[in-house]
Amino acid sequence: MILDRHLTHQQKIIIAMASAAIWIYFRSFGCYALLKRKKVLSIVLVVAWVYLYDKDPLFLPIGLVIMVLFGYWSAH
Numbered sequence: 001m002i003l004d005r006h007l008t009h010q011q012k013i014i015i016a017m018a019s020a021a022i023w024i025y026f027r028s029f030g031c032y033a034l035l036k037r038k039k040v041l042s043i044v045l046v047v048a049w050v051y052l053y054d055k056d057p058l059f060l061p062i063g064l065v066i067m068v069l070f071g072y073w074s075a076h
Contacts, residue, residue: 001056012057019061023068034071 007015023031035042052059 002058002062007058009057016053016057016060019064023064030071031067034067 003012035046049059049063053063
């Protein structure tokens with residue numbers, strides 16, 4: 001899907017794992033404030049994110065970047 005001509009599936013998995021590790025290391029409690037509890041929109045977004053990750057591992061870092069940018073944007 002994304003960058004298939006340039007990266008193998010294994011390389012995409014490594015990128016996804018590295019980005020998840022970086023996010024876990026630097027996360028704060030505010031990172032979780034974007035995903036509200038007991039809200040259907042949060043459920044739909046996470047389920048869609050998991051589905052897209054299954055199709056292409058690069059959706060993990062893409063989703064994390066979107067979440068961080070949205071959190072930064074909504075805080076200012």
